[in-house]
Amino acid sequence: MGKFSGIDLHSNNSVVVVSDETDRVLYQRRLPNDPAQIRAALAPHRADLVGVVIEATFNWYWLVDELMSDGYRVHLANPAAIRQYDGLKYSGDFTDAAHLAQLLRLGLLPEGYIYPVEQRPLRDLARKRMQLVQCRTAQILAIENLFSRHTGGQMESERVKQLDEKQVTEFGFAPDVTLAMQANLTVMLTLQKEIRVIEKRLMEQVKLDPDYALLNSVPGIGPVLATTIMLETGTISRFTRVGNFSSYCRCVDSRRESNSRKKGEGNTKNGNKYLAWAFVEAANFAIRSCPQARRFYERKKHARNRIVAIKALAHKLARACYHMLREHKPFEIDRCFG
Secondary structure, eight states: OOEEEEEEEOSSEEEEEEEOTTOOEEEEEEEESOHHHHHHHHGGGGGGEEEEEEEOOTTOHHHHHHHHHTTOOEEEEOGGGOOOOTTOSOOOHHHHHHHHHHHHHHTOOOEEOOOOTTTHHHHHHHHHHHHHHHHHHHHHHHHHHHHHHHHSOOOOHHHHHTOOHHHHHHTOOOHHHHHHHHHHHHHHHHHHHHHHHHHHHHHHHHTTOHHHHHHTTSTTOOHHHHHHHHHHHOOGGGOSSHHHHHHHTTOSOOOEEETTEEEEOOOTTOSOHHHHHHHHHHHHHHHHHOHHHHHHHHHHHHHSOHHHHHHHHHHHHHHHHHHHHHHTOOOOHHHHHO
């Protein structure tokens, strides 16, 4: 008789449930996040376990890696795509874990991708770079706001990046204002230093990858975006159709229709936010450097609006990247824009 396990993972504990083919619960217990205790709980059922489902929370790496190294067939549940029956009067951690096991038994489990463990650190390093860039942008904006507030003038971000403490002092602001601006400047410069270190490491690791070279041939995609797209995509073969990839990149509408009328929206958070950002950025750069992309954008903008036009161009570039990575061919302008 086959058995199915669902694990509702939290920051400091895990709820482990094992059920049979009739959804009868054979084991359920809340355990600390200790690999040895979780393995011991599953061990008596190991021979009959069809699979173990773990919810894709922020801290799933350690548990998935431990169980996969032990030979368990592990499934990563996508929590954004799971909806329990709204009529339930009570729902808790144990029912959630049992529900994961039931979805696996029924073949209805919305699964997330388990990124290969050996490639995961580099992808996470690229995400760390993005996080630091966002922090740096916050410091730049703070300096611009302080300057505008006390002078009524504007300071471009490129000028902010060139500032030093002497120049800030020469603005002649009150001592406390100068101190505040120097604090922002110090943090910005520190972040910039760390960003450069990370970028150097990323380039060392990705520059020889054939996919990196292919992506760099796309209008609007440079080294940073090529690195992000390549690392976030992973193995392109996991997407059976171009539409699956476009949806994963959040480049398609999330909507429900009935009788040709919109009745609502699906889950707009399904997909990869980093790829969504990368292709929108690529679209913005492409309209500046590629005449064909600019004409496509202008047609869409005339028919609708700027945001829709940028998203349409991002979708176009995402589809092009999918075919390039599948066929191992560089970007073809005529094939993309006709």
